[in-house]
Amino acid sequence: MGLVDCIVNWGRIKSPWILHxxxxxxxxxxxxxxxxxxxxxxxxxxxVLLKGTPRxxxxxxxxxxxxxxxxxxxxxxxxxxxxxxxxxxxxxCACSGGVFKGCYNIKGGINxxxxxxxxxxGCPASPKAIIDGVVKLLExxxxxxxxx
Amino acid sequence: MIYLFYIxxxxxxxxxxxxxxAAEFIDRKLYAKLQNRIGPPWFxxxxxxxxxxxxxxxxxxxxxxxxxKLMPLVAFTSTVTAFFYIPIWGERSIYYFNGxxxxxxxLLTIPTLTFFIGGWYSTSLFARLxxxxxxxxxxAYEVPLFxxxxxxxxxxxxxxxxEIAVFYAHRPWFWVSNIIGFAVSLIALVGKLEKAPFDIxxxxxxxxxxxxxxxxGRHLAFFRLSIDIEMIVxxxxxxxxxxxxGLEFSAPxxxxxxxxxxxxxxxxxxxxxxxxxxxxxxxxxxxxxxYLVPLSLLQLLxxxxxxxxxx
Numbered sequence: 001m002g003l004v005d006c007i008v009n010w011g012r013i014k015s016p017w018i019l020h021x022x023x024x025x026x027x028x029x030x031x032x033x034x035x036x037x038x039x040x041x042x043x044x045x046x047x048v049l050l051k052g053t054p055r056x057x058x059x060x061x062x063x064x065x066x067x068x069x070x071x072x073x074x075x076x077x078x079x080x081x082x083x084x085x086x087x088x089x090x091x092x093c094a095c096s097g098g099v100f101k102g103c104y105n106i107k108g109g110i111n112x113x114x115x116x117x118x119x120x121x122g123c124p125a126s127p128k129a130i131i132d133g134v135v136k137l138l139e140x141x142x143x144x145x146x147x148x
Numbered sequence: 149m150i151y152l153f154y155i156x157x158x159x160x161x162x163x164x165x166x167x168x169x170a171a172e173f174i175d176r177k178l179y180a181k182l183q184n185r186i187g188p189p190w191f192x193x194x195x196x197x198x199x200x201x202x203x204x205x206x207x208x209x210x211x212x213x214x215x216x217k218l219m220p221l222v223a224f225t226s227t228v229t230a231f232f233y234i235p236i237w238g239e240r241s242i243y244y245f246n247g248x249x250x251x252x253x254x255l256l257t258i259p260t261l262t263f264f265i266g267g268w269y270s271t272s273l274f275a276r277l278x279x280x281x282x283x284x285x286x287x288a289y290e291v292p293l294f295x296x297x298x299x300x301x302x303x304x305x306x307x308x309x310x311e312i313a314v315f316y317a318h319r320p321w322f323w324v325s326n327i328i329g330f331a332v333s334l335i336a337l338v339g340k341l342e343k344a345p346f347d348i349x350x351x352x353x354x355x356x357x358x359x360x361x362x363x364x365g366r367h368l369a370f371f372r373l374s375i376d377i378e379m380i381v382x383x384x385x386x387x388x389x390x391x392x393x394g395l396e397f398s399a400p401x402x403x404x405x406x407x408x409x410x411x412x413x414x415x416x417x418x419x420x421x422x423x424x425x426x427x428x429x430x431x432x433x434x435x436x437x438x439y440l441v442p443l444s445l446l447q448l449l450x451x452x453x454x455x456x457x458x459x
Contacts, residue, residue: 011198014191042185044176047192052356053274055206055364058199082364083204 012058012084013138015047019057019081023074023110024100025064028124029091033061036127043131046138054080059134060114065093065100066107078114086117086137090130095119159236161228168376169193171414175379178418193376200369208362212269219266220363220370223259227377230255234384235313235395237403244310249301252309252385253294259378260286260340263349266371267359278358281429282342282349288436289339289346295444296333300326300389303451303458309388316392323392325454329447330390332440334413337382338420339432341375345424346432383413 022030036043037050051057054077066074078087089110092098097108110116117140120133154160172193180187207213233248235241241248260282267279301307303322304315316322339346350358360371387409394405427435 007198008202011195011202014189014195015199039183039185042180042187044180044188045186047188047195052352053361055362056357056360056368058203080206082206 013141016059017049017051017057018059018061019051019054020061021077023062023064023070024067025091025093029063032124032127033063033090033130036130041127041131055082057081058085060087061090062087062094062110063090065097066110066113067105068107071107071113074113087114088118088133089116090120090125092121092123095121154242159231164228164231164377164380165373168373168380171380172376174411175414175418178415179422182422197369201366203365205365205367208270210271215265215269217367219262220367223262223374224370226255226258227374227381230381233309234388235310236406237399240310244308246308249307249309256382259374263359270362272362274355275359275361277355278349282359284429285339285349285432288433289336292332292436292440292444293336295448296329297389299329299448299451303455313388313392313395317395323390325450326390328443332444333386335440337386338417340382341379343417344421345427347426348429348432351426380410383410386413
């Protein structure tokens, strides 16, 4: 990996901007994600900022199972994001479909619609678990840098 | 050769970019500290910039690609150009002529217009709403800003920033007469920089990111950098006109004074950002025309009377 790639990868690790998307959750995970963004946990320490538009975001934080209604929207938002992009599935429902698995209107976990980089289980996942997950995602980027 | 050095290194692009990123860090760190958090590390604005430069550039299919790509560069160029006429290490800037104050104010208006044009040509609904709000806000803050700054030029009897700096440096207590003008211009500058409480054009809870909704990658990086540089240039302009301290010393000490003055204004802007919530666009326009414009007229009157007494 050349010097320029190293510097760009460093920038990516230090400045993940996130976009929060509810793909059909019961709101518990959403409240926990919002709690993660409050001054109490202060994830701006890691450079994380919440952005309103998919064009600015690097990490798509999804919560909840994918309903058939929301599937197209989720895919479209994923396609609107600029490369390189990562998807984090927060909560048991987002990981596998959870208690909603097999319902008539549910497709399944986030990975049935778009590729997922990281799963954070929990019902709901606590803010500490979410921060831990995001840090692990960034560490995996660092490892990738070492391998190449 | 020396011109190339002026443009590229000092006080041109390199110095301005470093200073602007440092000012963004101070702004964000102070904002975090005032909210009782730890805040971002010192390299955060640089990391954001590098990451955005390394990202994919997306141009929407319906957008006018040429205008969409050109606007961030125009914003960047005009803010950097405006900086050459502002005195930073003493009483004189590198280039000065009678009337450069008007040129600086004109060059500082261009970024706002590029936000409008860039947002308009990206053909997104949110971007267009943001663009229209940008222009509406422009009509509200531009008049008090111009009147506040030009009224202090009136008493100095010159429209050259360097001449104004010389005038005030030799009459140290005259800045007291311009305090109303300073307050009005500072509030108007917050409107120009689109920071809270006047961040209506990019209100992320209402219209996602305003004019910048469709921007990504390099173009967004240049827009962000030009907003940071605009903050520096605006603060330098206010410092040169309203805070004429330390100009009589030799160049290095005057330069340190200049840095302190600019950081003081940046800190004031961060405090405003923390303690005020966002206004609605109609409240903002009402506030500017009902309170700021009469106050700047009062400042104009005071300076006219003072000038009459003095001469």
